Amino acid sequence: MRRTPLLALLLLVLGCGGGAEPEKEPEPEPEPEPEPDPLEPCGPVGTLFGLDAEDVRYELPPGGELPVTLGFQGFLFVSLGVQSPLPLTDPVPVTARVQVEGASPIDVRYPAIGSGASGEGAWATEGALVFFNDQPLAELVGKRAVVTASVPTADCTLHAEVELVVVDGDFMEGP
Numbered sequence: 001m002r003r004t005p006l007l008a009l010l011l012l013v014l015g016c017g018g019g020a021e022p023e024k025e026p027e028p029e030p031e032p033e034p035e036p037d038p039l040e041p042c043g044p045v046g047t048l049f050g051l052d053a054e055d056v057r058y059e060l061p062p063g064g065e066l067p068v069t070l071g072f073q074g075f076l077f078v079s080l081g082v083q084s085p086l087p088l089t090d091p092v093p094v095t096a097r098v099q100v101e102g103a104s105p106i107d108v109r110y111p112a113i114g115s116g117a118s119g120e121g122a123w124a125t126e127g128a129l130v131f132f133n134d135q136p137l138a139e140l141v142g143k144r145a146v147v148t149a150s151v152p153t154a155d156c157t158l159h160a161e162v163e164l165v166v167v168d169g170d171f172m173e174g175p
Helices: 004-015
Strands: 047-051 057-059 065-071 076-084 092-100 106-113 113-117 122-125 128-131 145-154 157-171
Touching: 047 157, 076 092, 076 145, 076 157, 092 128, 106 128
Parallel strands: 065 157
Antiparallel strands: 047 057, 047 076, 065 076, 076 122, 076 128, 092 106, 092 145, 113 122, 145 157
């Protein structure tokens, strides 16, 4: 009597089912909530300024223009700095937000941006880049934008805010 087919059938039945379950992909972790300012707001407020494609500083007066630069790789961005009446560390963390009318806000946090004295008892940060990756320039130009930034000082968190109108800025040439 041939037991080979019977043995093969028995092994096949025992081998099917009951095996290890395939590993599931781990659930993505939710985005962490932004860290609250660890320090109380400062009494004095800061002033925002822009930096053009050549890093030349320009003022951002309330109701003025926010020129969006087209980078040499095709990215749209603004470079923002904060002027402070209070001393800043070097480097200093900078948090910024650009809220263009009708669009989702763009939030950035830089853990270490250069800063230094900027004359007559004031300090200023270097530029913090804010990119408009998902928005075509034509959908930004002419719209209101609220720009905010904050930087910690030794005793408090300095805030700056200005409302501007987005305009087509300059073009940054490649290296």
